[in-house]
Amino acid sequence: MTDRPMGAPASNNEGQVAYWNGEEADHWVSRSADYDTMLQAFSEEVIRAASISDGEHIIDIGCGCGALAIVASTHTPKGYVTGIDLSRRMLNVARARVASRGIANLDFLQEDAQTHSFEPASAELVISRFGVMFFSDPIASFANIASALRPQGRLAFACWQAPLMNEWFLVPCLAVARYFETLTTPQADAPGPFAFADKDRVISILAAAGFANISLESVHHPMPLPGTTTAEATDFFIQTGMGRALLATAAPEVIEEITNKIDLAIIPYLTNQGVVLSSTAWIVTAELP
Ligand SMILES: C[S@@+](CC[C@H](N)C(=O)[O-])C[C@H]1O[C@@H](n2cnc3c(N)ncnc32)[C@H](O)[C@@H]1O
Numbered sequence: 323m324t325d326r327p328m329g330a331p332a333s334n335n336e337g338q339v340a341y342w343n344g345e346e347a348d349h350w351v352s353r354s355a356d357y358d359t360m361l362q363a364f365s366e367e368v369i370r371a372a373s374i375s376d377g378e379h380i381i382d383i384g385c386g387c388g389a390l391a392i393v394a395s396t397h398t399p400k401g402y403v404t405g406i407d408l409s410r411r412m413l414n415v416a417r418a419r420v421a422s423r424g425i426a427n428l429d430f431l432q433e434d435a436q437t438h439s440f441e442p443a444s445a446e447l448v449i450s451r452f453g454v455m456f457f458s459d460p461i462a463s464f465a466n467i468a469s470a471l472r473p474q475g476r477l478a479f480a481c482w483q484a485p486l487m488n489e490w491f492l493v494p495c496l497a498v499a500r501y502f503e504t505l506t507t508p509q510a511d512a513p514g515p516f517a518f519a520d521k522d523r524v525i526s527i528l529a530a531a532g533f534a535n536i537s538l539e540s541v542h543h544p545m546p547l548p549g550t551t552t553a554e555a556t557d558f559f560i561q562t563g564m565g566r567a568l569l570a571t572a573a574p575e576v577i578e579e580i581t582n583k584i585d586l587a588i589i590p591y592l593t594n595q596g597v598v599l600s601s602t603a604w605i606v607t608a609e610l611p
Contacts, residue, residue, distance in 0.1 A: 334458035335434050338513065339408050346563050347411040354387040354415050356548040356558065361451060363543040364480040364603055365390045368449050369397065371539070371605045372478035377401045378446040381470055383435045383479070384408075384453015388416025388428075394449060395428040402427040404445075406435050407453070436463040440470030447471075450479035452603075455517040464531030468610060477533060477608045481518035483540065487602035489591070490545040491515075494559050497587030498580045501572055515564075524606060533608035545601040547588075555597035556585045 350357060368390060374380065374397040382391040385405030395403045405428065407413050413430045420428050431438065436457050448467055457463035468475075485491050510520055518524050521538050528536045547555035559565045560581060572580055588597050 338456050342409040347409050358389045367605045371607050380447045381445045383450040386412045390451040405430040443472045445470050447476045456513045460527045461530045468532045475610045480603045483602040484519040489599035494584045497583045528608050534611050536608040538604045542602050544598045547597040550596045552585045552588050
């Protein structure tokens with residue numbers, strides 16, 4: 323990442339930088355094709371909500387391995403897309419994908435969207451697929467992101483609704499809750515996958531950052547876990563950041579038992595397409611005055 327320019331706000335995202343460049347990057351890189359399958363419906367939702375016109379400059383925040391940015395680039399062949407992310411390893415995957423597909427109107431920046439000095443008023447649209455819930459200061463981050471947009475510039479992103487609305491998280495966690503004295507739902511305003519679950523919180527963050535016409539649409543999609551068996555789906559879950567965090571606090575002698583409990587809990591969700599759990603997100607749209 324480049325040095326922070328003089329006067330730019332300090333970021334407290336060091337923990338996220340370490341997280342998305344460590345084991346979590348290994349996981350997302352090795353499972354990038356699986357994530358693209360699981361999350362494809364949400365790319366389509368963001369693209370639909372974004373109403374892209376050819377020629378627009380689009381910024382994808384927290385673009386990761388680049389799936390959404392790549393789709394967006396096909397909607398603006400005369401414009402271009404910039405993906406921004408903290409993770410060097412995930413951006414390496416994104417860059418390799420772009421090179422192998424010969425895409426010319428898409429580039430990537432390894433930067434913190436909270437503090438990066440975007441070229442002012444240079445973009446018509448900011449999009450994201452689950453990449454905006456990790457900021458230490460969401461209002462400062464969205465105000466900074468807004469600085470990259472032209473007047474009437476648009477925002478369209480996907481973020482998760484509450485854990486109770488997401489079987490992909492809830493079912494494995496409930497299956498093993500009794501093994502953990504302190505298994506709690508994440509603090510509602512802490513950075514993390516569920517940080518934007520509360521509709522009113524999202525509206526107040528975006529309004530404070532200068533956005534208007536803020537709208538949240540509830541969308542539900544089946545979430546096909548990787549593989550064709552419950553064992554493969556369980557294996558995937560325990561490799562995720564959430565699964566690793568759970569197992570890290572478990573007593574070593576119960577880890578196998580915990581894994582078996584998750585496997586049992588997802589049997590009712592086994593279909594001929596593998597294990598399919600439900601997922602619920604907000605599709606958030608807003609625009610600058
Ligand atoms: C859940 S992943 C989603 C990745 C990608 N959008 C996708 O759907 O496959 C969240 C992404 O947000 C990125 N991220 C988190 N905080 C960020 C920040 N402050 N600035 C830029 N990227 C950030 C992470 O590095 C990670 O790639």
